[in-house]
Amino acid sequence: MVQFFVSLGWYLLTALIHVILHRALALGFGKLTKNSFLIFIPSAMVIGWLLYFKIPGTLPMSALFLFLLFSGAHFLFFMSFFFDARSPSMKVLFLVRRHGPITREEILTHFSDAETVVNRVNTLLYEKFLVEGGNRLHAAPKAIPIARFMTWYRRLMKWERGG
Amino acid sequence: MDIFILAGSVGTFLIFLALHVLVLRQISDRSVIPVFWMTYVFVSMAAHVFLGIVSSMRGMGAVPTLGIVAASFLLSTLLTGNYFMGIFGVMESSIRMRVLGEVVRAGRAGVSRRTLLTHYNHMKIVDKRLARFVASGDIERMGEVYVSRKPFTFFLVPALMLHFFWWVYGRTNIVYSK
Structure with missing residues (x-):
């Protein structure tokens, strides 16, 4: 069990270094620094080495898996933050909870196409999943496998179009 | 072990x-998220009771057995959480994925921003979320108005986490770099 706590502590330390690195690069040099998350890769190698060769215990694989899963969850939240994915679901929920009873029309006054759709289109353009030419949006080649997976997944789940 | x-x-x-x-x-309505987690709780309970029995039958004591079950439960919950955030949630409700799907569906001709917004806009997004919350019981529709009676809902957890991330990382995201 000691290895589990070491793994958790190592994750927290790596996350702290990542936050400092990201803030320093983003504010100090004015660069986009989502790649600062790559710090988790060498960190995983080091914790793997520590768990297998330095820290006594019988759970090296599980402890390493714990580190990877925490890092994965961190990555997903970090990406939501980085791309400013302010969730309309949360906003709807907060509006109803704080200002309810509230009508649909009153809720709609708090939303716009710019905030919900255009912002996402711009992010997709920035990430080069979409390209814009002649006033029209086109899918970039790297978007096709994702769109295919999405179609397959939604068919598997028998879902209508998402969003 | x-x-x-x-x-x-x-x-x-x-x-x-x-x-x-x-x-x-x-499931035909929009209550897929509560059903997702209810299914996980059911499977996880059954699997971990089974794991505990197998562990005991192999001669492990009560404390190591509890340790195995607790550790396995933690890892499987994290694994499911990662799947939920990284794939399930994205496919179910991501606006970005929906936009991507609309553009890919348009084919080589592509789609203009205006056409895209006639198919998919803030009104559709809000209506879908209201329907989802009503179906999951997180909010109620009473005539023309929506109210919330639940002191806590599952949907607040990711919102609070994201709020925490905003606090920790400060203004270092794409909005401030564009």
Whole structure:
């Protein structure tokens, strides 16, 4: 069990270094620094080495898996933050909870196409999943496998179009 | 012991993965998220009771057995959480994915921003979310108005986490770099 706590502590330390690195690069040099998350890769190698060769215990694989899963969850939240994915679901929920009873029309006054759709289109353009030419949006080649997976997944789940 | 924990957590997740497809294919309304987690709780409980029994039968004491079950439960829950945030949630409700799907569907001709916004806009997004929250019981529709009576809902957890991330990282995201 000691290895589990070491793994958790190592994750927290790596996350702290990542936050400092990201803030320093983003504010100090004015660069986009989502790649600062790559710090988790060498960190995983080091914790793997520590768990297998330095820290006594019988759970090296599980402890390493714990580190990877925490890092994965961190990555997903970090990406939501980085791309400013302010969730309309949360906003709807907060509006109803704080200002309810509230009508649909009153809720709609708090939303716009710019905030919900255009912002996402711009992010997709920035990430080069979409390209814009002649006033029209086109899918970039790297978007096709994702769109295919999405179609397959939604068919598997028998879902209508998402969003 | 290590392999027991790994097998328990990954096994639980794989059983859940298969079962959640079967269950969610039967759900026609927008309450897929509560059903997702209810399915996980059911599978996880059954799998970990089984793991505890197998562990005891192999001569492990009560404390190591509890340790195995707790560790396996933690790992399988994290695994499911990662799947939920990284794939399930994205496919179910991501606006970005929907936009991507609309553009890919338009083919080589592409789609103008105006056409895109006639198919998919803030009104559709809000209506879908209201329907989802009503179906899941998180809010109620009373005539023309919506109210919330629940002191806590599952949806607040990711919102609070994201709020925490904003606090920790400060103004270092794409909005401030454009």
